[in-house]
Amino acid sequence: xxxxxxxxxxxxxxxxxxxxxxxxxxxxxxxxxxxxxxxxxxxxxxxxxxxxxxxxxxxxxxxxxxxxxxxxxxxxxxxxxxxxxxxxxxxxxxxxxxxxxxxxxxxxxxxx
Amino acid sequence: xxxxxxxxxxxxxxxxxxxxxxxxxxxxxxxxxxxxxxxxxxxxxxxxxxxxxxxxxxxxxxxxxxxxxxxxxxxxxxxxxxxxxxxxxxxxxxxxxxxxxxxxxxxxxxxxxxxxxxxxxxxxxxxxxxxxxxxxxxxxxxxxxxxxxxxxxxxxxxxxxxxxxxxxxxxxxxxxxxxxxxxxxxxxxxxxxxxxxxxxxxxxxxxxxxxxxxxxxxxxxxxxxxxxxxxxxxxxxxxxxxxxxxxxxxxxxxxxxxxxxxxxxxxxxxxxxxxxxxxxxxxxxxxxxxxxxxxxxxxxxxxxxxxxxxxxxxxxxxxx
Numbered sequence: 272x273x274x275x276x277x278x279x280x281x282x283x284x285x286x287x288x289x290x291x292x293x294x295x296x297x298x299x300x301x302x303x304x305x306x307x308x309x310x311x312x313x314x315x316x317x318x319x320x321x322x323x324x325x326x327x328x329x330x331x332x333x334x335x336x337x338x339x340x341x342x343x344x345x346x347x348x349x350x351x352x353x354x355x356x357x358x359x360x361x362x363x364x365x366x367x368x369x370x371x372x373x374x375x376x377x378x379x380x381x382x383x
Numbered sequence: 384x385x386x387x388x389x390x391x392x393x394x395x396x397x398x399x400x401x402x403x404x405x406x407x408x409x410x411x412x413x414x415x416x417x418x419x420x421x422x423x424x425x426x427x428x429x430x431x432x433x434x435x436x437x438x439x440x441x442x443x444x445x446x447x448x449x450x451x452x453x454x455x456x457x458x459x460x461x462x463x464x465x466x467x468x469x470x471x472x473x474x475x476x477x478x479x480x481x482x483x484x485x486x487x488x489x490x491x492x493x494x495x496x497x498x499x500x501x502x503x504x505x506x507x508x509x510x511x512x513x514x515x516x517x518x519x520x521x522x523x524x525x526x527x528x529x530x531x532x533x534x535x536x537x538x539x540x541x542x543x544x545x546x547x548x549x550x551x552x553x554x555x556x557x558x559x560x561x562x563x564x565x566x567x568x569x570x571x572x573x574x575x576x577x578x579x580x581x582x583x584x585x586x587x588x589x590x591x592x593x594x595x596x597x598x599x600x601x602x603x604x605x606x607x608x609x610x611x612x613x614x615x616x617x618x619x620x621x622x623x624x625x626x627x628x629x630x631x632x633x634x635x636x637x638x639x640x641x642x643x644x645x646x647x648x649x650x651x652x653x654x655x656x657x658x659x660x661x662x663x664x665x666x667x668x669x670x671x672x673x674x675x676x677x678x679x680x681x682x683x684x685x686x687x688x689x690x691x692x693x694x695x696x697x698x699x700x701x702x703x
Contacts, residue, residue: 302662303662303665304609304661305609305663305667305668305671308606308671309602309671319662321661324573324574325573325662328578328580332580332584332602333601334598345478347496
């Protein structure tokens, strides 16, 4: 499944759509940015509630494909602007991190 | 459009220093005028008129449960629900500031969220004040006046020259071989945090370095950079990219680490609550940086600064 499939498959709101579409290799869920730095892999989707510019910096450094902001947290414009500059997709959902991770896991597991 | 037309990233160094040095508690109003959830919007309207305010936090038994603005009162007058209790119309998900956050946060929040006031909480979660754009402008005017006087008296000339020298150093050396990059970091400047590491990553990519090495260098650099922002008074990040490796020099001006061994232990953290709420300060930084480096030297003492020299080897010639 590709980044562009996230919106439809998980029912997400797309906040930043200027990115290079490519296959997702998995997901990582954490709110500790150092933990994301250490453990998240390239081309994964980050499931988090940390909606600020520094999340984008970490995503860029690790090469993450997308950031999914949960619990309908407000996403500041400067985060979206930074994500557009770096080509990182940003989505938002009212789901909890548990729910979003579950759906993503199932969607990736089905091989589609 | 913006409440406070100050660029928290690109303003002059003097202004930036001001807004990172001043704390929210330095500018907030401490005399609080609050409403209770059961108060009618009409009584809130009278409260605003009598006290000359445009918004009030709503407290339930001392706990902050919402905020009501003059906009809510006008909408109530217009819509005919002015006699309803405040709790039925107040904003419930309140964005708050913490009293020891730098003033730059208050400025960013005002410009970012479109609210005109933010309640201020203490470390232990009690409401201790409120901040409006007027509070910030007043405090900034006072501080800027003081700064101008200092500049005029010539005392600050030396500082300014140093700053200019630093700023010139920050942009220099790009595009040379061996590539040298230099950046400055500032205490609590989360707006620019990560910039040095992002530039390092771009430079390494440009040099065709393999992705695994780039990742390790980026992690080491990012953690050291963020440590300067979170814990130090500010410092410099210098990178030297040679054919066989990346040298990272992270040098700050204090206050130094009292217990290096603890600081290098995973999970040990001295970060405060609001820094943790941003996703930092989990006690993973230095261990991450060390693990990602092939060589790692750290020197620090209380009262002086911390210097870290890290080296990440480039596994050259092998096609990644």
